[in-house]
C-alpha cells in the first residue's frame with residue numbers, strides 16, 4: 001500500500017453511523033479522499049483545506065452496513081491545487097474504543113517539517129443497530 005494511504009477496517013455486523021471530518025495545519029493545500037466500502041455499497045467523499053487549525057468544510061456522515069473498510073488517501077499541493085502529490089501518512093491510526101462507538105484519528109505529513117499534523121482526519125463510528 002502506498003504510504004499516503006491508510007485503510008481502517010470496521011468489523012462487525014449491523015449498521016453504523018460513520019462521520020468523517022478533518023482539519024489542517026498546513027500552508028500547502030491539503031486534499032483527502034475517503035473511500036467507504038460498506039457491506040451495502042460504496043461511497044466516497046473528498047476533503048480539502050489549508051491553513052493553521054482550519055476545519056475542512058466538507059463533512060461526511062452516512063449510515064452504513066458493517067463490515068466495512070474506509071481508505072484515506074492523502075495528497076497536497078504546492079501550487080494551490082493545480083498539481084497534487086502524495087503526502088506521507090503519520091504513524092498508525094489512533095483508535096479510541098468504547099461500547100458502541102469508536103473514534104479514529106488519521107493524520108498526514110506533507111514532508112516540510114515532519115510534525116505529522118498537516119491534515120488530521122477524525123472519524124467516528126457509532127453502532128446504530
Ligand SMILES: [Ca+2]
Nearest residue numbers: 113114115118
Ligand atoms: Ca508538516
